[in-house]
Amino acid sequence: MRQTKLLKNVRLGIKTLLLHKLRSFLTMLGVLFGVGSVVAMLAVGEGASKEALEQIRKLGSTNIIITSTKPAAEESGGTRTPFSVVMYGLLYDDERRARETFDAIVRTVPVKIVRKAGRLGERTLELRLMGTTPEWFDLVQRKLIAGRVLTDRDGQRRAGAVVLTEYGARRLLATERTIGQSLRIGGTYYEVVGIVQSESGMSGSIQTPDQEIDAYIPIDVARERSGDYVTQVSAGSMLRESVELHQLIVQVNTIENVEPVSAGLERMLKSFHPKGDYRVSVPLALLRQAEATKRTFNIVLGSIAGISLLVGGIGIMNIMLASVTERTREIGIRRAIGAKRRQIIGQFLIETVVLSTTGGLIGVTIGVLIPWLITRLAGMPTVVTGYSLVLALGVSMSVGIVFGLYPARHAANLDPIEALRHE
Numbered sequence: 316m317r318q319t320k321l322l323k324n325v326r327l328g329i330k331t332l333l334l335h336k337l338r339s340f341l342t343m344l345g346v347l348f349g350v351g352s353v354v355a356m357l358a359v360g361e362g363a364s365k366e367a368l369e370q371i372r373k374l375g376s377t378n379i380i381i382t383s384t385k386p387a388a389e390e391s392g393g394t395r396t397p398f399s400v401v402m403y404g405l406l407y408d409d410e411r412r413a414r415e416t417f418d419a420i421v422r423t424v425p426v427k428i429v430r431k432a433g434r435l436g437e438r439t440l441e442l443r444l445m446g447t448t449p450e451w452f453d454l455v456q457r458k459l460i461a462g463r464v465l466t467d468r469d470g471q472r473r474a475g476a477v478v479l480t481e482y483g484a485r486r487l488l489a490t491e492r493t494i495g496q497s498l499r500i501g502g503t504y505y506e507v508v509g510i511v512q513s514e515s516g517m518s519g520s521i522q523t524p525d526q527e528i529d530a531y532i533p534i535d536v537a538r539e540r541s542g543d544y545v546t547q548v549s550a551g552s553m554l555r556e557s558v559e560l561h562q563l564i565v566q567v568n569t570i571e572n573v574e575p576v577s578a579g580l581e582r583m584l585k586s587f588h589p590k591g592d593y594r595v596s597v598p599l600a601l602l603r604q605a606e607a608t609k610r611t612f613n614i615v616l617g618s619i620a621g622i623s624l625l626v627g628g629i630g631i632m633n634i635m636l637a638s639v640t641e642r643t644r645e646i647g648i649r650r651a652i653g654a655k656r657r658q659i660i661g662q663f664l665i666e667t668v669v670l671s672t673t674g675g676l677i678g679v680t681i682g683v684l685i686p687w688l689i690t691r692l693a694g695m696p697t698v699v700t701g702y703s704l705v706l707a708l709g710v711s712m713s714v715g716i717v718f719g720l721y722p723a724r725h726a727a728n729l730d731p732i733e734a735l736r737h738e
Contacts, residue, residue, distance in 0.1 A: 325665055325669065327662070327665075329669055331666060332666060332669060332670065338634065339670060342630055342631055342634045342670055343627075343631075343670050343671070343673055343674030343677075344627070344630075344674070345623065345624075345626050345627025345628070345629075345630040345631070345674075346624060346627035346628070346631070346670070346671045346674030346675055346678060346711050346714060346715075347627075347674040347675075347677050347678040347681070348623050348627070348678065349621070349622075349623030349624030349625075349626070349627045349678065349711070349714075350624065350674065350675045350678025350679055350681075350682060350707045350708065350710075350711050351678040351679075351681035351682040351685065352619075352623050352682070353621065353623075353624070353678075353682065353703065353706070353707040353710070354678070354679055354681075354682025354683060354685075354686075354699065354703050354704060354707050355681075355682045355685040355686055355689075356619065357700070357703040357706075358682070358683075358685075358686035358697040358698055358699045358700070358703065359686060359689065359695070359697050360609070360612050361609075361697070361698040361699075361700055361703075362686070362690075362695065362696035362697035362698045363612075363695075363696070364608075364609040364612065365696060365698055374455065374598040375454055375455065375456075375564075375566065375598060376570055376573070376598060376599045377421075377566055377567045377568070377569065377570055377573055377599070378454055378455075378564055378565065378566055378567075378598055379564070379565040379566075379567065379573065379576065379577050379580065379595065379596070379597055380562065380563075380564055380565075380595075380596045380597075380598070381405060381409075381562065381563040381564075381565065381580065381584070381593055381594070381595050381596075382561070382562050382593065382594045382596065383403065383404030383405045383558055383560065383561050383562070383592060383593055384403075384404070384591075384592055384593060384594050385401075385403055385404075385592065386403055386590045386591065386592050400555045400556075400557065401555070401556045401557070402556075402557040402558075403556075403557075403558060403590065403592040404558040404559065404560065404561065404592055404593065405558075405559060405560040405561070405562075405563055405593060406559050406560065406587075407425070407559050407560065408587075409560070409563065409584065409587065410423050410425050410560065410563055412583060412587075413563070413565060413580060413583070416579070416583060417576050417579060417580075419567050419568050419569070419572040419575075419576050420565055420566070420567060420568075420576065421566045421567065421568050422450055422454075422565075422566050423563060423564070423565050423566070424447060424448055424450045424451045424454055424563070424564040424565075424566075425447065425448065425534055425560050425562070425563055426445055426446065426447045426451065426534070426560065426561055426562035426563070426564070427445075427446035427447070427534055427537045427538065427541075427559075427560055427561055428443055428444065428445055428446070428561040428562070429443075429444045429446070429501075429537060429541045430442070430443055430444070431444050431500050431501035432500070432501065433483070433487055433498055433499070433500045433530065434487075434498075434499045434500075435487045435488065435496070435498055435499065438486065438487050438489070440483060440486045440487050440528065441528060442483060442500060442528055442529070442530045443526055443528050443529050443530070444500060444501075444529075444530050444532060444537065444541070445525075445529050445530065445531045445532070445537075446532055446533065446534040446535075446536065446537020446538065446541075447465070447531060447532075447533075447534050448465070448470070448533070448534055449464060449465045449466055449467055449469075449470075451465075451531070451564070452464040452465070452511070454564050454566055455525065455564070457511045457512055457513065457525065458511065458512040459509065459510075459511055459512075460481055460484075460510045460511060460512055461484075461493055461494055461509060461510040462478070462493070462494040462507070462508050462509030462510060463478075463508055463509045464478055464509050464511065464531075465478060465508075465509075465531060465532070465533055469508075469533045469536075470533035470534070470535045470536070473533075473535060473536055473539060474506075474533070474536070475503060475504060475505040475506055475532075475536065476505065476506055476508045476532065476533065477498060477500065477505035477506065477507055477508065477530050477531065477532050478507075478508060478509040478510070478511060478530070478531040478532075479498075479507055479509075479510050479511075479529075479530050479531075480510070480511060480512070480513035480525070480526075480527050480528070480529050480530075481510055481511070481512050481513060481527075482513060482527035482528065483527070483528060483529070483530060484507075484510045488507070493507060493510060494507060494508065494509070494510075495507065495508075500530060501540075501541075503540055505530075505532065511531075513525050513526065513527045513529060543557050543558065543559050565580065570599060573597060573599045574597065574599070574600065577595060577597050577600075580595060581595055621710070624710055624711065624714055625714075627671075627674070627711075627714060628671075628714040628715075628717065628718035629718065631667055631670060631671060631714070631715060631718045631719060632718040632719070632721060632722060635663060635666070635667055635718075635719055635722035635723075636721075636722045636725065638663075638666075638722070639663070639722050639725055639726045639729075642726075643729060646659060646726050646729050647729065650729070656727035656728070657727070659723070659726050659727040660720075660723040660724060660726070660727045661723075662723075663719060663722055663723035663726050663727075664715075664716060664719050664720065664723050666719070667715040667716070667718065667719025667722070667723070668712060668715040668716060668719065669715075670715060671711045671712055671714050671715025671719075672708075672711065672712050672715065674711060675707065675708045675711030675712065676708070678707065678711065679704055679707060679708055682699075682703075682704075682707065683699055683704075686698075686699055
């Protein structure tokens with residue numbers, strides 16, 4: 316019975332609104348644009364942060380990345396002589412001490428980096444030769460495109476196996492067979508055994524461990540063929556730099572132990588590296604910070620877009636107050652024949668909710684279309700989430716109720732006798 320009466324009132328409300336089609340359409344425009352802007356702005360904000368967050372997650376939430384850094388005094392030149400030797404950075408002993416000191420550490424992955432030119436025929440590309448272990452590909456998630464990654468056997472046999480990035484493979488192996496190709500790097504030949512996708516760049520304050528010009532070889536091969544010294548010759552001087560390890564990736568057993576182990580590693584390294592020639596980065600901490608920033612960003616965008624909904628609600632209130640004035644005699648007749656105040660309130664509320672909900676549904680459609688157009692035309696990633704649709708539609712319905720309540724109560728409180736006299 317109640318459902319039938321409600322449907323009857325909804326149909327009556329729609330019929331009343333259709334008597335003034337243009338006015339009803341203009342009234343719902345405020346809600347329509349408000350809902351559309353809420354959905355679209357949240358989609359743009361979500362898309363902007365998604366890529367960075369995903370890149371941070373791929374670094375591993377249980378990983379700690381330690382990077383060798385040249386001390387400021389060495390970077391500026393200091394008191395160099397025509398022949399200088401600079402020693403800094405992580406040591407092989409640092410990896411051993413980390414494993415032996417912290418029970419929460421599952422494994423460590425050392426990385427040694429040497430820059431050398433890769434050549435195949437007439438094609439040349441400056442490569443960042445990464446000496447590491449097979450576990451690197453477990454800790455840093457990178458898609459395998461072809462072939463395989465490094466294995467323990469490659470290191471044991473001191474094999475000249477190399478894994479290229481997709482960028483390096485396209486630049487050096489274009490029009491050639493890929494897996495099994497013999498590639499000259501520096502003065503040594505390596506066999507290409509695999510190709511991986513690289514996702515280089517900055518993830519907030521953390522430099523990702525890889526770059527698009529990387530080539531991965533067993534760390535034992537890198538130590539054997541390149542040693543620990545790099546010589547730089549310039550006009551009138553020669554500088555030799557000694558860096559045993561350029562990076563050390565540490566995996567911890569649980570997320571809860573990441574930050575305590577990170578603090579412990581900082582204290583341990585500080586005692587053996589007084590020059591501070593290292594940097595400890597924790598992807599988990601950056602991930603939490605980025606997610607908090609994303610929430611704040613979404614709140615700001617949603618608040619800005621919510622102003623449009625507020626303006627739309629004020630428009631609804633204004634029009635409904637005008638409608639009450641126009642229908643004063645109708646209200647008086649309904650009260651005179653026995654209509655109760657709650658029925659008058661319900662009728663006007665139904666009309667405002669129909670206006671705001673219809674505007675909200677159209678606004679949601681527009682809000683989904685705008686991010687799609689942005690992605691298609693500008694190439695900017697956007698993500699329309701379910702909660703933004705529910706939020707926008709829910710707020711639009713709430714706007715109809717909140718801003719329709721005063722006109723409805725005003726109509727219900729009209730004196731029936733005075734209303735019947737109204738012309």
